[in-house]
Amino acid sequence: MSEFLQHLVNMLVLGGTYALLGIGLTLIFGIMNVVNFTHGVLYTLGAYVMFIVVQELGLNFFLALPVAIVVGWALGAIIELTMLRPLRDSDIDTTMLVMIGAWIAMQSGTLWIWGGVAKSVATPFPEQPLVLGPVSVSWLRLFVLAAAALLIVVTYFLINRTKLGGAMRATFQDHDTASLMGVNVDLINTSTFAVGSSLAAAAGALLGPVYVIFPQMGDLAAVKAFAIVILGGLGNITGAVLGGFILALAEELGAGYVSSGYRDAMGFLIIIAVLIVKPTGLFARSERVG
Amino acid sequence: MRLTATLLTVAALASVPLWLHDPYLMNALITTGIFIIGAMSLNLLLGFTGQLSLGHVAFFGIGAYVSALTSLGFDVGLPGGFRIVHEPWPPVVGFGLAIVAAGLCGYFIGRLSFRVRGAYFVIVTISFAEVVRLVALNWVELTQGPLALNNIPSIALPVPEFGELVLRTKLHNYYLVLTVAVIAFVLIARLVRSHYGRAMRGLMENETLAVSVGVDATRTLTLAAVISAGIAGAAGSLYAHYIRIIDPEVFAFINTVTMVIMVISGGKGSLAGPVVGGLVFGLMPVFLRSILAPEAQWIAYGSVLIIILFLLPQGIVPSLAQLLSKRRGKKAVPKTVVFGRRAKGPA
Numbered sequence: 001m002s003e004f005l006q007h008l009v010n011m012l013v014l015g016g017t018y019a020l021l022g023i024g025l026t027l028i029f030g031i032m033n034v035v036n037f038t039h040g041v042l043y044t045l046g047a048y049v050m051f052i053v054v055q056e057l058g059l060n061f062f063l064a065l066p067v068a069i070v071v072g073w074a075l076g077a078i079i080e081l082t083m084l085r086p087l088r089d090s091d092i093d094t095t096m097l098v099m100i101g102a103w104i105a106m107q108s109g110t111l112w113i114w115g116g117v118a119k120s121v122a123t124p125f126p127e128q129p130l131v132l133g134p135v136s137v138s139w140l141r142l143f144v145l146a147a148a149a150l151l152i153v154v155t156y157f158l159i160n161r162t163k164l165g166g167a168m169r170a171t172f173q174d175h176d177t178a179s180l181m182g183v184n185v186d187l188i189n190t191s192t193f194a195v196g197s198s199l200a201a202a203a204g205a206l207l208g209p210v211y212v213i214f215p216q217m218g219d220l221a222a223v224k225a226f227a228i229v230i231l232g233g234l235g236n237i238t239g240a241v242l243g244g245f246i247l248a249l250a251e252e253l254g255a256g257y258v259s260s261g262y263r264d265a266m267g268f269l270i271i272i273a274v275l276i277v278k279p280t281g282l283f284a285r286s287e288r289v290g
Numbered sequence: 291m292r293l294t295a296t297l298l299t300v301a302a303l304a305s306v307p308l309w310l311h312d313p314y315l316m317n318a319l320i321t322t323g324i325f326i327i328g329a330m331s332l333n334l335l336l337g338f339t340g341q342l343s344l345g346h347v348a349f350f351g352i353g354a355y356v357s358a359l360t361s362l363g364f365d366v367g368l369p370g371g372f373r374i375v376h377e378p379w380p381p382v383v384g385f386g387l388a389i390v391a392a393g394l395c396g397y398f399i400g401r402l403s404f405r406v407r408g409a410y411f412v413i414v415t416i417s418f419a420e421v422v423r424l425v426a427l428n429w430v431e432l433t434q435g436p437l438a439l440n441n442i443p444s445i446a447l448p449v450p451e452f453g454e455l456v457l458r459t460k461l462h463n464y465y466l467v468l469t470v471a472v473i474a475f476v477l478i479a480r481l482v483r484s485h486y487g488r489a490m491r492g493l494m495e496n497e498t499l500a501v502s503v504g505v506d507a508t509r510t511l512t513l514a515a516v517i518s519a520g521i522a523g524a525a526g527s528l529y530a531h532y533i534r535i536i537d538p539e540v541f542a543f544i545n546t547v548t549m550v551i552m553v554i555s556g557g558k559g560s561l562a563g564p565v566v567g568g569l570v571f572g573l574m575p576v577f578l579r580s581i582l583a584p585e586a587q588w589i590a591y592g593s594v595l596i597i598i599l600f601l602l603p604q605g606i607v608p609s610l611a612q613l614l615s616k617r618r619g620k621k622a623v624p625k626t627v628v629f630g631r632r633a634k635g636p637a
Contacts, residue, residue, distance in 0.1 A: 035412075083596065090603050093342065097554045098599050100547055105592030112585035219543060223416055230413040261428035268417030276402065 002134030007252040011245065013141040013210075014252065016148030017203045019244030021221060022228035023155055023237055024199035030235020031172045031192045033092055037099040038079055039200050040222025041106040042072050044215060046201030047208030048110065051119050054209075061124050065147060065205050072201025073194045080193035085186065110215040118212035144206045151202055152241060158195070159237060168192060172235050200225075220264060227267045231274065246270065296475075299565075303468055307461050315576065316460040322572030323467040324529045325545075327474050329552035329564035331521035336550075337559035338482050339514045340494035341404075341411045345419030347545040349519040352395055353388035353526025354536050355426060355433060358442045360384035361531075366431045381445045385527045392523025393516045400515035404508050416543075423541035438537035445531045463532045470528060474521050479561050481517065490514055548572075555598050557605025566606050571595070 021043065028036045046068040053064035083102060087095050125139035159165040170178040171188045179185045204218065211217070228247055232239025247267040254266030310316060328350050335341045363378035395418075403414040426433045433439065445466065446456045457466050481487050489510045492500035501507055530536050548571070556567020574594065578587040602609035 086600065087603070093336070093554055093558065094599055094603050097551065098596050100551065101592040101595035101599070103592070104547075104595070105589045108585060108588035108592065112589070223420065223543065226413060226416060230410065259428065262424055265421045265424040268420050271413060271417045272402065272421075 003256065006135045007256050008249075009135050009137050010141075011249045011252045013137070013145045015245035015248035016145050016152070017207050017244075018224065018228055018248050019152055019241040020148055020199045020203040020206075021225040022232060022240035022244045023152065024196035024203075025225045026229045026232065026235055026237060026240040027159075027168070027192050028196040029229055031168055032084070032189050034084060034193075035092065035096040035099065036193075036196070037096065037103040037222065038106065039196070039225055040218030040220075041103050041110070042075060042197045042200040042218070043204035043221045044107070044110060044213075044218035045075065046072055046204030047213040047217065048114060048119075048204075049201065050205040050208045051114075051121055051213050054121050055119070061121075061209075065202065068201045068205035069198045073198035075201075076194040076197025077190055079197070080190045084189070084193065088189070107215055107218070114215065116215060118214040120212050121209040123209050140209060144210060147206055148203070151199065155195070155199065156237065164188075164191060224264075224267055227271055231271060300468075300472060304465070307464055313460060316464060318573060318576045320460060320463050320467055320532060321529075322568060323464070323471055324525050324532065325548055325572055326552065326565055326568035327467070327471050327525035327528070328522050329549045329556075329568050330471070330474050330478055331518040331525070332549045333553045333558060333561075333564045334478050334481070334518045334521070335514055336553055337557075337563070338487060338494065339490045339511055341511060341514070342550075343415040343515075343518070344412045344546055344550070345415030345417070346518075346522055346549055347541055347543070348415065348419035348422045349392040349395060349522035350526040350529070350545065351419075351422060351426070351536075351541040353392045353523030354530035354540055355439070355526075356391040356523070357381065357384035357388040357527035358439045358530040358536055359432070360387050361443050362439060362441070364432055378443075381443050381531055382447065385445065385524065385531075388523045388527035389520045390523075392526065393520035396515040396517075396519025397512060399519070400512035401508070404511045404515075419541055419543070419546065423538050426538040426541060433538070436537060438535050439530075440535050442530050442534045442536070444534070445528075457531075463528075467528055467532075470524060474524070475561065475565075477517075477521070482561070486510060486513060551595060555595065555605055557607035557609070560605065560607045560611075563605055563607045570606065 021039070025036060025039050028034055028039075049068040049071050050064045053059050053067050054061050079102060083098050084095060087098060123140050125143065129136040129138045130142065157165075159168060167178065167183045167188050168191070170181065170183055171185055171192075175185060178188075203221070207221075208217075224247060228240055228243040230243075231246060232241070232243035247270070250266040250270050251263050254269075255263035258266075306319065307316070310319075328346065331349075332343060332346050335343050359376070360379050361381040361384040363376050365373065365375045367373050399414060399418055403411045427435055429435070430437070444456050444458045444462075446454045448454045455462075457463055482490070489500065489505045492503075492505055493507055493510060497507060526540070529540070551571050552568040553564050554567070555571060556565065557563030571591075574591060575587060578590050582590055598606070604612075
């Protein structure tokens with residue numbers, strides 16, 4: 001039982017960052033209809049911002065997270081303005097391939113600048129974990145959970161309570177009508193991509209110090225983010241949050257009770273199982289073409 | 291006209307070993323050829339049914355592992371004290387089994403994911419590829435895990451009254467890959483021009499209409515998935531017997547991405563597209579290697595990909611065909627059908 005509780009605690013920490021990744025991707029997918037392959041690289045770059053701010057510049061650990069968010073936001077805006085805006089009327093495969101090209105170029109750039117050796121970040125938290133009865137959790141992981149929860153709430157507020165969020169939701173429902181109602185769709189696209197990218201960078205900055213930082217760390221994160229998005233339904237933010245936690249739970253239980261080698265397979269097995277039992281996805285609207 | 295062009299291309303490709311003796315370039319051509327076969331199979335799904343398989347490397351890798359294990363033999367224990375002992379069989383049998391095994395996987399993936407449209411096929415294929423990679427990595431007793439399967443025998447062709455011809459050299463393998471590629475090309479060309487091919491295009495362009503005139507959507511899409519997976523399995527088998535060592539890295543996502551790049555840059559839905567795109571992007575690393583630092587090569591690769599898509603958004607072959615017919619003063623060929631864009635408002 002105590003082992004199970006420990007898995008639940010780990011699930012919360014992991015699920016928070018997965019949810020961040022999923023929200024970012026589901027926003028971009030839902031509003032812009034772009035399969036964003038740069039999402040994983042922005043996750044990696046967020047982690048490297050953490051590394052630069054803390055290890056190379058010697059600045060405060062807590063300062064690094066906002067810096068990573070701003071860097072992710074700026075990079076996202078640049079990617080959207082230079083690569084996606086000129087291709088707004090192209091089909092989804094073309095934009096996807098452009099994103100793949102950007103992913104390959106940016107990841108190779110990361111490898112070129114920082115090399116392939118994994119980096120780690122020193123944290124200001126005590127080595128001793130917090131022990132609560134049968135479970136123990138490190139202070140760093142608690143901080144990750146708290147920060148992720150805060151960011152999820154802020155994003156939720158942004159989407160549901162602000163004018164920008166209203167315009168985003170209108171664009172998601174109907175691109176053309178939103179445009180007719182005076183929504184600046186270009187601006188919404190750029191903002192969406194910037195917000196989604198900043199969330200990916202934040203997830204990277206949070207998980208980077210927990211594990212190690214290396215140029216390919218974003219690849220698996222991106223594939224998992226796709227899984228979360230499908231699990232939760234396209235453009236469905238609540239679904240992405242739940243999907244993130246479900247994936248994390250499956251990974252924790254799979255690693256704990258089945259085999260740690262198959263940890264990363266669990267999410268995909270869940271997706272396949274969901275498609276057998278409930279083909280429309282757990283929280284998804286069913287999608288038909290034609 | 292089209293037939294002449296195809297025959298001339300094949301003849302030109304067949305003559306390459308006569309004047310090209312550089313082993314490094316030959317090696318690049320053979321591996322590129324193997325990936326082009328994979329890209330052609332991907333094009334059958336992506337270009338003619340509109341379904342993107344982002345785990346296509348799973349079929350490729352399953353073909354490679356099935357073929358390698360058939361010709362190497364294995365001895366694994368199963369839960370409950372059973373053991374499966376397999377004595378080595380000739381690699382040609384492995385090649386056939388690779389096609390069958392990959393095709394079966396294509397069948398199950400198709401049955402599973404074609405119940406719903408949209409991004410589900412993409413995600414199921416990605417998931418499937420990840421799961422298979424992890425099995426290859428963790429089932430050490432069968433696959434040797436990260437230690438890799440070594441000394442995979444070369445394919446040997448039985449020749450009457452001669453014994454057998456072992457295809458070990460680069461020259462042999464070049465012609466073997468070329469032969470399989472031509473067979474795959476002809477097979478796909480015949481399929482897409484048959485009534486199954488018309489049904490596939492119909493589903494891609496307007497599923498409701500196609501179904502209303504009696505096209506069985508799930509069956510047609512699954513058929514495309516089976517054939518596509520089988521051809522990818524054949525490519526994987528060629529890869530295993532040419533490289534002669536395979537490890538779970540064969541399932542790496544970048545291998546799928548390579549095939550997708552070849553298809554879309556060359557022109558999806560065009561039979562020649564994956565061949566042209568494959569030659570451009572398969573051989574580009576070879577030329578980049580001679581002029582750029584290793585780290586900069588892939589940056590250039592990604593940038594060239596982006597530039598090609600900006601200049602020729604429909605892919606190299608359809609864009610050039612359009613340009614050619616314009617120059618001849620003919621009416622421009624109709625723009626290839628844009629699909630996959632799920633218009634949210636009135637399209």
